[in-house]
Amino acid sequence: MVSLLENPLRIGLQQQGMSEPQIIVIFGASGDLTWRKLVPALYKLRREGRIAPETTIVGVARRDWSHDYFREQMRKGMEEIYGGVEPEELWSDFVKGLFYCSGNIDNPQSYQKLNTFLSELDRQRGTRGNRMFYLSVAPNFFPEAIKQLGTARMLDDSYKHRLVIEKPFGRDLASAKSLNAVVGKYCVEEQIYRIDHYLGKETVQNLLVFRFANTIFEPLWNRRYVDHVQITVAETVGVEDRAGYYESSGALRDMLQNHLMQLFCLTAMEAPNSMDADSIRTEKVKVLQATRLSDVHNLERSAIRGQYSSGWMKGKPVPGYREEPGVDINSTTPTYVATKFIVDNWRWQGVPFYLRTGKRMPKKVSEISIHFRDVPSRMFQSASQQINANILTMRIQPNEGISLHFDVKMPGAEFRTRSVDMDFSYGSFGIEAKSDAYDRLFLDCMMCDQTLFTRGDEVEAAWQIVTPALSVWDLPSNPSLIPKYEAGTWEPVEAELLINQDGRHWRRL
Ligand SMILES: NC(=O)C1=CN([C@@H]2O[C@H](COP(=O)(O)OP(=O)(O)OC[C@H]3O[C@@H](n4cnc5c(N)ncnc54)[C@H](OP(=O)(O)O)[C@@H]3O)[C@@H](O)[C@H]2O)C=CC1
């Protein structure tokens, strides 16, 4: 264990500031995300002294709750997730800043009532008109909520009023464009914070540092040395109680278009001019605009969907997707998706990027692996009789870290090789790298830093790439034709073929 005094990763933690007093208005405050992630993240920030004590939270939803009932619900949430609130005195003070204002997103009077209440709170709590409006509601409400907030002049001050939009931002290119148009009518881009919680993960941010703070990898980071790249986000959970949302979403919309494509961008983009939000986002847009599915006319060669059937997880039987509560018994919604991307630029021409994500996989693991080209001529015999290309793996979660896979000589008279890993693990520094992401994103939004939020053109560029697959998969199709994989196993055989056809295989994780 490294002592705190000599632990280099501790130093950064002591250098961070505190946000201005402000009111955070959460639309959808009686919903799952609020008690599960948002309020716990805000409390964590308060406990760490990262947000001003005056910070005030106002929950909005239709249910006729009182302030006290809202506070009780949030406390119950903390108990369920963290086993309690700590320290008790701080929580008591924190909940004094929790309020509830019932209202309907469609109703203009709800906004008048809310606005009056917010002005009153500004006086009581010293929040000086600084406001963050967080849309934690189903995506079909986004346009109406923005329109109503705009019409009620609650987004007028581009310095003090910020709008946070949960994912998914649109469900295809056309809907993303029309949502961007609504946003653009009432706000300037500097007020908009489109959430992709993967960008809040320490290990995702570390991709930028790893690539652009080190010189030794850059000369290798291109088509001359890289054979291909794999990006995997595998989950063990099934659809849980979110069938209502997931049935109309599926793995491509829920995960690949946003989280995996952010990992892709940070891996494939060019170095930004600086670390400011727009420089980074401009580079992401550029690489997205150079990217396409490898073959849009033959999807089996570029995009594969799959759905889990019943199987076993940790020794227990689990139902198939179509047997889950709220799911149509003939559902064609994919719970797995794999794509092959081609990047038409000088750095990556000819280097395929394979992306895959699925629910009910054998392991929860998210990682990016860079597979380097083989040596031009093999001179040594490998002990495992395998071809061992060098692989650089960036582990996003769990066991956060980075490892480099390379060959060494086995001790003995012969030149026989075996593969070993050189490993950096966040855990070995005694640092929690897996902040829940929402705390970091809240803080950045309060500090008006948009670096970890997606820009309007970036979202559209990402939809542009995957929309050819969606436009086929959204057509009515015979349920028996959706590729299947048993819960607790890796991808369907069709997804194996997607990569095998190129003489490669998915990493076994
Ligand atoms: N839950 C999660 O883990 C994640 C969620 N998200 C996204 O976050 C958002 C919220 O998700 P989640 O909390 O799970 O959703 P829920 O379905 O649990 O909550 C929806 C909320 O919207 C409110 N609501 C519904 N209709 C109206 C209306 N007409 N006027 C005002 N409020 C209304 C509901 O309250 P009431 O019925 O009282 O009005 C409820 O508070 C979604 O965009 C989702 O995609 C993203 C990542 C993860």
Ligand SMILES: O=C1O[C@H](COP(=O)(O)O)[C@@H](O)[C@H](O)[C@H]1O
């Ligand atoms: O946005 C979402 O992400 C979660 C996975 O997030 P992670 O931080 O646990 O990797 C996923 O389960 C959910 O379906 C999706 O909406």
